[in-house]
């Protein structure tokens with residue numbers, strides 16, 4: 545079965561890729577993604593300057609393989625590292641490159657977007673409005689006015705198709721408000737739903753202790769336990785975005801089954817985070833095979849035949 549897809553003007557030979565933040569901070573990790581069955585790769589969200597991030601332990605899988613909690617604190621090499629990587633990248637290798645940016649301020653995001661614009665590269669920018677783990681910094685994704693104001697500055701600078709990484713929303717009114725904002729910007733090509741479910745608290749019952757150190761143990765939740773929230777966000781934006789804007793799914797993909805469900809909900813591509821962290825890059829081969837088996841069993845030759853076709857009662 546054909547798992548290829550096109551997003552923001554670039555073609556992915558396989559609609560599976562990593563979630564930003566996982567296995568993508570350093571060049572060697574990015575090379576591992578290129579060498580895997582993933583159809584593309586996205587870099588760790590970059591800030592103006594490099595960051596060490598929060599104190600460890602800052603990531604933990606949850607018992608029973610139900611998911612993960614993280615409060616990494618945006619550790620990254622600084623945007624120039626990823627800009628240099630994007631300049632050296634072989635755009636004829638068959639897999640497109642996505643670059644994630646998460647400026648600590650609008651000025652930082654503006655400076656980083658200007659630098660990528662000036663470099664005039666084929667990579668696709670994904671602006672991350674949804675990091676939940678910066679102490680004292682509320683995430684832009686939950687401030688509609690600030691998000692629109694930022695887009696009014698950044699969209700014209702980027703000047704070509706780009707994407708936005710969104711937090712999960714839980715109120716229908718917020719789906720309506722956010723989609724209405726995105727529909728105002730012609731070059732928003734896609735949204736990636738969802739980032740981790742912010743500020744969960746994982747506690748070990750034997751030691752009576754939080755699993756991670758930063759923020760009294762508060763961190764973003766990922767993995768299978770966020771699947772239904774992710775499916776809802778994918779479908780909500782699939783139903784609301786117009787002019788060909790697409791949705792990349794992220795959240796709860798541990799097998800071909802969840803990837804299939806995300807496509808049914810409307811996803812054009814599917815990102816894998818927690819399961820990639822736990823299993824390694826072999827996850828892309830496994831999930832691709834499982835998805836193709838499901839499609840064959842159901843008689844689907846390509847994903848367009850069932851994308852967004854979730855039935856309601």
Ligand SMILES: C=Cc1c(C(=O)O)[nH]c(=O)[nH]c1=O
Pocket residue numbers: 565589614615616617618619646672674675676677739740764
């Ligand atoms: C960019 C920071 C993020 C982080 C982080 O670096 O703490 N963790 C997430 O789950 N999502 C983010 O967007």
